Amino acid sequence: MKRPSGPFLLLGLLLILPLMLRDAYYQHLMILVLMWVAIGSGWNLISGYTGQVLFGAAAFFGFGAYTAALLSSKLGVSAWWGLPLGGILSVAIAFPFGWICFRLRGPYFALATLALNEIFRHVATIWESLTDGMIGILVMQTFISKLPYYYVALAIAILSIVTVDVVMRSRWGYYFVSIREDQDAAESMGIDTLYYKMLSLCISAFLIGIAGALYTNYMGFIDPKVVFSLHEISIMAILVGIVGGVGTIYGPLVGAFIMVAVQEIFRTGGFGILHFIGQSTGWPFMSGVIKYVSEAHVLSFGILVIVVILFLPNGIVGDWSLIRKFLIKSKKPAV
Amino acid sequence: MAFFEVQGIVKFFGGLAAVNGVSFEVKEGEICGLIGPNGSGKTTIFNLINGYFPLTKGEIQFQDEKISELKTHQICQRGVGRTFQVVKPLKRMTVLDNVIASAFLRHHPRSDAIKLAEETIEFCGLTHYKDKIAKSLPIASRKRLEITRALATQPKLILLDETAAGLNPHELEEAITLIKKIRDSGITIIIVEHIMKVIMTISDHIVAINHGMVIAKGTPAGVVSNPEVIKAYFGEDYRA
Numbered sequence: 286m287k288r289p290s291g292p293f294l295l296l297g298l299l300l301i302l303p304l305m306l307r308d309a310y311y312q313h314l315m316i317l318v319l320m321w322v323a324i325g326s327g328w329n330l331i332s333g334y335t336g337q338v339l340f341g342a343a344a345f346f347g348f349g350a351y352t353a354a355l356l357s358s359k360l361g362v363s364a365w366w367g368l369p370l371g372g373i374l375s376v377a378i379a380f381p382f383g384w385i386c387f388r389l390r391g392p393y394f395a396l397a398t399l400a401l402n403e404i405f406r407h408v409a410t411i412w413e414s415l416t417d418g419m420i421g422i423l424v425m426q427t428f429i430s431k432l433p434y435y436y437v438a439l440a441i442a443i444l445s446i447v448t449v450d451v452v453m454r455s456r457w458g459y460y461f462v463s464i465r466e467d468q469d470a471a472e473s474m475g476i477d478t479l480y481y482k483m484l485s486l487c488i489s490a491f492l493i494g495i496a497g498a499l500y501t502n503y504m505g506f507i508d509p510k511v512v513f514s515l516h517e518i519s520i521m522a523i524l525v526g527i528v529g530g531v532g533t534i535y536g537p538l539v540g541a542f543i544m545v546a547v548q549e550i551f552r553t554g555g556f557g558i559l560h561f562i563g564q565s566t567g568w569p570f571m572s573g574v575i576k577y578v579s580e581a582h583v584l585s586f587g588i589l590v591i592v593v594i595l596f597l598p599n600g601i602v603g604d605w606s607l608i609r610k611f612l613i614k615s616k617k618p619a620v
Numbered sequence: 621m622a623f624f625e626v627q628g629i630v631k632f633f634g635g636l637a638a639v640n641g642v643s644f645e646v647k648e649g650e651i652c653g654l655i656g657p658n659g660s661g662k663t664t665i666f667n668l669i670n671g672y673f674p675l676t677k678g679e680i681q682f683q684d685e686k687i688s689e690l691k692t693h694q695i696c697q698r699g700v701g702r703t704f705q706v707v708k709p710l711k712r713m714t715v716l717d718n719v720i721a722s723a724f725l726r727h728h729p730r731s732d733a734i735k736l737a738e739e740t741i742e743f744c745g746l747t748h749y750k751d752k753i754a755k756s757l758p759i760a761s762r763k764r765l766e767i768t769r770a771l772a773t774q775p776k777l778i779l780l781d782e783t784a785a786g787l788n789p790h791e792l793e794e795a796i797t798l799i800k801k802i803r804d805s806g807i808t809i810i811i812v813e814h815i816m817k818v819i820m821t822i823s824d825h826i827v828a829i830n831h832g833m834v835i836a837k838g839t840p841a842g843v844v845s846n847p848e849v850i851k852a853y854f855g856e857d858y859r860a
Binding site for chain 1: 670672691692693694696697701702704708709710711712713717720721722724725728730733769770773
């Protein structure tokens with residue numbers, strides 16, 4: 286079988302990208318994209334492949350983030366130790382949670398994960414002696430340049446994609462998909478569904494936890510409202526998965542690119558284009574437009590999801606053949 | 621002790637006794653037919669054997685081991701495979717992947733599992749559907765896929781739940797041939813079936829059930845002429 290060269294080309298491109306793209310702002314966006322690749326891959330493993338919808342990715346993300354932050358603020362250890370430890374401790378949370386809540390099926394499990402997310406957010410807010418509550422925790426950033434962060438983020442993104450790829454080619458992968466397709470059939474095929482769902486959740490939690498620890502190290506500041514945020518982390522994780530393609534290896538990669546881009550386009554008013562139009566034309570209503578557009582990014586997420594579900598139910602990667610067909614067809618009349 | 625034995629199993633759904641004190645045994649290598657009118661509790665008995673529902677009372681023995689308190693996947697690991705009446709293919713996987721997932725139970729390296737899966741697919745005559753997505757198969761092939769998947773776990777006892785329902789006469793012949801082939805390969809079979817042609821031609825002995833209770837046991841010819849069985853199927857007026 287021919288090994289596809291696409292992934293290696295992409296890897297090469299990502300390795301040299303920050304050297305060409307010297308603007309700190311775009312480097313920052315790329316770091317975010319890579320972080321979302323890790324979170325999206327984690328979400329995709331448990332929800333996309335194993336079919337157990339995780340509505341509370343922020344629970345593991347925030348837990349990883351707080352692990353890194355507390356290591357540095359309470360124990361005086363480098364926050365970088367949070368990368369492995371954040372992953373491992375997220376697994377330690379996922380384990381008892383899964384053991385109890387995997388007795389629930391479908392939407393009930395999804396709601397339980399949502400509850401886990403909210404529980405952690407409240408604990409982090411209220412337990413002020415440990416977490417300083419809403420004041421948040423400040424961690425000194427190690428590097429001024431964005432390059433080291435970029436490469437760490439890239440390593441984590443590669444780790445997550447390779448992990449998911451290797452797992453999905455193995456026996457575990459077959460079992461995960463069997464459980465997604467029909468849990469009763471899987472049971473009667475001799476698959477211990479509780480065990481394998483736990484396994485899938487633990488791997489997911491590990492990847493998401495690492496991404497959380499990366500966030501702390503990179504941003505240098507966390508508070509419960511940000512890292513345990515329902516719509517900025519948990520829902521975003523679902524969007525990255527759905528837009529990119531549920532149950533595809535490279536779906537989270539594509540999803541992360543698009544979601545971060547969409548978020549930024551709206552947040553910055555089309556990378557400042559609207560602002561520029563406002564200034565050059567002097568139209569007074571432009572400032573109002575900019576304000577609404579920058580606040581509309583949550584709305585745009587909603588519209589994007591509707592469009593994707595209606596036209597590309599398997600996401601951009603999952604329905605790539607459909608997109609290609611559409612593009613070829615729409616080109617032909619022009620020729 | 622018998623190869624497989626069901627001893628006085630009882631299952632209540634709320635106040636309703638779906639299965640009420642059923643006992644029977646199956647010898648190694650034979651085909652046991654389970655018949656009864658709609659709603660008599662045949663599929664429930666399968667679900668009890670399979671561990672899908674917990675028993676209210678009674679015991680199930682398989683190869684000198686009590687399996688009635690094990691979980692479904694453990695029962696499968698002991699060597700009891702089953703098919704579902706309402707077929708449950710792993711829809712978005714190919715036929716081959718469906719069977720590989722099953723074959724992994726006893727064959728660990730992936731290459732071994734693929735080999736067993738391909739052999740089993742050929743044994744069941746699904747080779748030309750191998751790379752099709754399971755949900756695209758016609759019903760006869762889906763039923764066959766159920767059997768293939770159950771066989772890939774290499775069971776010693778297989779429970780076939782209406783595998784011949786909804787098939788046309790030609791497909792029916794093929795199904796009968798396949799079931800005989802499975803028996804000849806040394807696997808014991810318990811089969812639930814409505815189509816008398818199937819059950820009469822292949823069963824070594826039959827257990828007839830009505831209202832969750834055994835009303836007749838014995839050879840196919842003996843059971844079909846049993847007045848209780850005729851009454852259960854056709855009503856009082858047809859009492860022999």
